Amino acid sequence: MISFMKRAVQLFLLILVLLIVLPGYSNAENAFLKKSAFKDNRTISIEFAGELDQEWATNPANFKVFEKSNPDVLLPVEKVALSPDKRTVSLNFKDDLNQKEPHVVSTTTVRSQGKDMGTALVDVKKPYIGYLFSILIGAMLINNYVFTKYLGLCVFIGTSKKKDTAIGMGVTFTIVMVISAMISWFLYQFVLKPFRLDFLQVVVFIGLVSLTVQAVDTILRKVNPALFKAFGVYLVLVIANCVILAVPLTLASNEYNAFESFMLALGAGGGFLLALFLMASSRERLELANVPPTFKGLPIAFVTTGLFALAFMGFSGMAIF
Incomplete structure (x- = not known):
């Protein structure tokens, strides 16, 4: 009985390790976009591979956000903040986000150092x-x-x-x-x-x-x-x-x-x-x-x-x- 329980615990720990090293969701359709995440209850953070043009990055009109299960209802972006290294944008919302549901962020043509990098579509989910x-x-x-x-x-x-x-x-x-x-x-x-x-x-x-x-x-x-x-x-x-x-x-x-x-x-x-x-x-x-x-x-x-x-x-x- 004890030996059986030990083997069961070892198998459970092995499965957890495998799950941890898994990459998880692949959530970006543009290679220029590196990763996205919920920063807090009212903020979504998106990191890009290069520096963004400030005028494009800080314009809320360039971003559309909605819950994946309800694409017809857009969540208005109140303001956008650009990090000092110009690689990460933080989308701020007036109301709390339902983090239990995956969200989708779509952008207009991304501008980086005067160049067009194409549009981006990214899923935002919990780890x-x-x-x-x-x-x-x-x-x-x-x-x-x-x-x-x-x-x-x-x-x-x-x-x-x-x-x-x-x-x-x-x-x-x-x-x-x-x-x-x-x-x-x-x-x-x-x-x-x-x-x-x-x-x-x-x-x-x-x-x-x-x-x-x-x-x-x-x-x-x-x-x-x-x-x-x-x-x-x-x-x-x-x-x-x-x-x-x-x-x-x-x-x-x-x-x-x-x-x-x-x-x-x-x-x-x-x-x-x-x-x-x-x-x-x-x-x-x-x-x-x-x-x-x-x-x-x-x-x-x-x-x-x-x-x-x-x-x-x-x-x-x-x-x-």
């Missing part, structure tokens, strides 16, 4: 690694599937009596969720969407979850019998858990790519593991507490779940990046 991390933390804490969406309560209540059982169920659940989510994403993007079979996604995803559980059951039985004895009892319960189905439906509706789908599944599984562990720790303490006879068993378990749900509401609206 991609930060976006991936926000999906992970969002599924784990901010939008925890148990405490904020109230999914999977039957398995949650039934397997949270002991910490060992809760950890075993949580690890098994996370493995199955990640595998089934990635297979679901592949089938949705390359089979269901191209052939316009989106209406079958619920049926397909349910079948994939069942196949994944059976595959994990068979592999554990052959590769690690000791681990199978610890997890095998709870594998059947995973099929009946609605959280397993909620994750593929979420990644399909949000049009997540492979990396984003992986982080969503990992966060949802980690959030379920966290919920199980917290609940199991509380229920072990409640066994020793002086609980009124009327509330012993399931009643006090549901009361405790409600208190945890109220506590997790404190994460609502939190923004990581």
Whole structure:
């Protein structure tokens, strides 16, 4: 069990390192434009490869900005500031920008030292690694599937009596969720969407979850019998858990790519593991507490779940990046 957990942690760290070294979004259509970013809530910063003509760079009329999802509504640029090295412009806006949505900045013909460098079109987004991390933390804490969406309560209540059982169920659940989510994403993007079979996604995803559980059951039985004895009892319960189905439906509706789908599944599984562990720790303490006879068993378990749900509401609206 300990060796398995170490390998899982090592794999997770390796994936994070790979994500960090990835270049992220390629967001510029003009080689003269180097990079862009949100400088603060009301400012977009754009860096160019050479010096700009001040008259062109400081004219707000040369820049058009809109949210990528709503191109018909232009965001008026209040003023433009040029850096001392004449390579970076800062577009200032009167109102706060919705940094959760990608923005597009288009320019007229860029003027640099008296030369025309062509027009530019650039996407402005948060750092991609930060976006991936926000999906992970969002599924784990901010939008925890148990405490904020109230999914999977039957398995949650039934397997949270002991910490060992809760950890075993949580690890098994996370493995199955990640595998089934990635297979679901592949089938949705390359089979269901191209052939316009989106209406079958619920049926397909349910079948994939069942196949994944059976595959994990068979592999554990052959590769690690000791681990199978610890997890095998709870594998059947995973099929009946609605959280397993909620994750593929979420990644399909949000049009997540492979990396984003992986982080969503990992966060949802980690959030379920966290919920199980917290609940199991509380229920072990409640066994020793002086609980009124009327509330012993399931009643006090549901009361405790409600208190945890109220506590997790404190994460609502939190923004990581």
